Amino acid sequence: MVEFAIKTLVADRGKMFTALVGVVFSIVLVNIQGGLFFGLIQKASMLVDHGRADIWVGHKKIHNVDFPRDIPRRWVHRIRTIPGVAHAEPYVVGVSQMTLPSGGFEPVFVVGVDESTLMGNAWNLTQGRPEDVRKTDGVIVDELEDGKLDQPAVGDLREINGVRARVVAKSRGVMGFLVNPYVFTTYSRAVAYTGKSPAYCSYFLVRLQPGVDEQAVCRAIRSRVPQVEAYTRDEYSRISVNYWMTRTGLGISFGAATLLGLAVGMIVVAQTLYALVLDRLGEFATLKAIGAKEHQIVTIVLAHAILMALAGSVIGLGIVALAQRLFSSPRAPISISAELAFGSCILVAVICVISAMLPYSRIRKVDPVMVMR
Amino acid sequence: MHAIAAIDIHKSYRRGATVTPVLTGVDFRVEPGESVFLVGPSGSGKSTLLSILGCLLTADSGRLEIFGQDVNRLTARSRSELRLRKIGFVFQRFNLIQGLTAIDNVAVPLRLCGWSAGRAWRRAAELLDAVGLADQARARPGCMSAGQCQRVAIARSLVLQPELILADEPTASLDADSGQEVMALFRSLIRQQGVTAVVVTHDPRIFVYADRVCEMADGQVRSREQPSESGGR
Structure with a gap:
């Protein structure tokens, strides 16, 4: 019956094409919208995802990596004594302003990393090396933020909170969820750039010894320092998102936009199947x-729906891959995971099958005696 | 055992409060291998009786046996099974599937019976050869003449070697020559296979292909005449 369905479907190319347009439209829309969404939302947890820390420790009520509340730096010593902890370093994230050569200024997120381990430093560098941040007045900025920062070249000077800063390296694509550029530097300079007290920091980044249970260490940290919260990397990434x-x-x-597109596509499919x-x-x-x-009639109708879902999904995913290649950028990343692509195909197939039930209900009412009239 | 034994069949159609009796106590018997033509004016109930014989309609009352099987006792699913396995249909407008080629159309009943595609195609090709359309196997109905389409429909009706063929005005959509050709072929094939046939027709030119002609009038069936010997040609 499937073969029968294929042949009858292919024979009516006009309707098959119309239905395919509906499926392709839905697949493309779900994946591009979803990809843009995930690309954007992943920026909210960039520092956590790339920070190389196993556990993030911060104020009891932390809820977003970019908006920490300061905690006493001295607590790091208590954390370092917890069994299973390999390293624990203070980490600063704060807001400041960069003065530009044009006389303008730009609010920036200053990120201060431990000078020895450089845990949580900038990544994906296109100019300079990560350790250059240790150089005098050294800061790392992202080349995609050049427009906001008056096109700084490596070696150029800027001022942050009235303190000298020299661009020593540049990254590509290290851009947060907000519009403010990240400026990576050492902990001590970050304290000066943000005007914070050196006795405070935003987080402790913890690396664990191999094979240690992350959750057990988180519980131990909360027990040893009750004023803080400790999350694994995945947990804090999810919380920030x-x-x-x-x-x-x-x-x-x-x-809503995705569902609307999905609905439009599926209405086209349902209408075409009905016709x-x-x-x-x-x-x-x-x-x-x-x-x-x-059951043989049902098989034919379902096969029509599933065949269109399959063909439309293959064509749609091809278009999505092309669009991703052409239009995805660090500024507007289109992040399409296998789960999203596969899930969209399953979703569309399910909706196609549901759409096919409308015409099937019409077929059910057909009396075979009509062939004699 | 009769091939068909329809006893005291009644059938009425209702439209709102109006009840129109169509069959009023039809008694109709057909022997195995016999070819019976049903004739009569429009509205005399020929197609209704054919639909009841084909298990497409249920009589209001009466008893119907097809090769000894009491049709009234069958479920809808069993009636479908009976139609598929024991009855072949030839329709006035051929009723071929437009998206399928001639060979696919002939293979439809086989595929519905669960035959594999390859086996069904081989059997369908034999039937197409038998109706003289071996060279049209890949043609779609839209590319064939009316006579060719009806020959494909005849091949489809015979492909599962049914015991009974029911034909509803098989020549009504054909010109005179094509009608004669199709009926000669039809007669020859059902004779070869020993199939019982009931043919509804208005066309007196094809009565010669019948073993018996019955006339329907006033909701009853009456034997009319014995066709000439040339009917067996």
């Missing part, structure tokens, strides 16, 4: 008259 998801309605707006069936009611009546059973 959820902050923007739940507080901005970003997920709802992207999701296909209406055109062929006589043929379905003939099949029933010569002895086709209900």
